[in-house]
Amino acid sequence: MTGVAPYSSDDAGPPPSRYGDYRSTALRAPSQPRVQAPQTLTETTGPGGVWDRMMGSALADLTTQHGGVPIGQRIIVSGRVLDDRGRPVPDTVMEIWQANAAGRYIHARDQWDAPIDPNFTGAGRVVTDADGRYRFVTVRPGAYPWGNHHNAWRPAHIHLSLLGPAFATRLVTQLYFPDDPLIEIDPIANAVPMPYRQRMVSRFDLATTEPNHALGYLFDVVLKGRMQTPFEDDHHD
Amino acid sequence: MTDPADRQPDARQDNQDPALFGQTPSQTVGPFFHYGLPWKGGADLVGKSDMGARPDLFAEEHWVLNLSAPTGTPVGEVITVAGRVLDAEGVPVADSMVEIWQANASGRYRSVDDARDDVPIDPHFIGFGRAATDAEGVYRFRTIMPGRVPGPGGTMQAPHLALSLFGRGLINRLATRVYFGGLPGNDEDPVLACVPAARRATLIAEPRGEGEWWLDLHLGGPAETVFFAL
């Protein structure tokens, strides 16, 4: 029987599940400590190489999904998916969703007074190449108000969802933009202590920027990594 | 003087700063993920249906996600696994999302990291599913009863699903497992054995009619579900 090499546990950066300033955590964050158990094949495996069959083809350009061009600043977001030892994570899926340039989601529950853009949905999906690289084209999302407290505004952000190679590496995060003053007063971003919060702030990059086309931003996503290679732990049967 | 085309902005302390390199922190999925994550059929691991999606929450012309495209019928006992997601006061959580990952009927994972070639892969079964909870806070998957999978030190795990829970107010993904009440192996399962006996029932689905298993997921309160550190 094959033993398994576990994935690393949380490093110093992750936020707590309960964070008073983010009010929705009060009745939703578990109170009991998480139970420690050995990682097994269940935790160290995950679907791979079946993305098209499972989720369909890539949606790497969010600006060409409808009859016209969406309003807003066109941007390119690019980077790598790595593990926490710096090794690339190839052939892994990144799912993307976001508000439009005015800060409005194409969602029935988002009813604030900003315009819908009929040419922008805000959903995308890319798969990393052999070097862990990904790239997608979208418009820069706007900030939007939310009901957490008086005059609360979320900083502009893109939601990102990654499966990685295993159940243990599942991650949902948010990409923020440089020099946004809303980040430092946002309860959701602030749940992540400094300086680790800055891991979620993308970098404007001239090399990714394309002349007469789009501004470029770099953002690497770092997942938990294998602590060692698999080993044989016993040889019965 | 530097040519303007060669000038670069000053480096910030940001995602690209080598001094900050490490795991990307988790953030909530928020309340508006329904047009971006749960695809039609994502919760149906057996056949073709719309299970798992919430197209009622946005206009049809903004459905850009693909539909599931099953290649055939997987081997094994078809089951439904369902339950409510409830907050610490027992109120259903209608804006959460549940994912499952499981072995096929023979106990093999569809993954390059499960190298046990003596256990067959099912070409028609992947084992990953995703469901948005409905307006009553209910998640529902149609899948195959998983086979048993080895655990550490020569043990065998009982049939189980790995389950992830996401939602507004959940900064971190919550990881748990679903076992099946009365099935062989629960008493010797090496992961269940790590759970205090008084809390094990929070991980064990109970049969409810033909082929249906039910397990409520409690985010808090006296019956709080056991969540695992990963």
Ligand SMILES: [Fe+3]
């Ligand atoms: Fe958002």
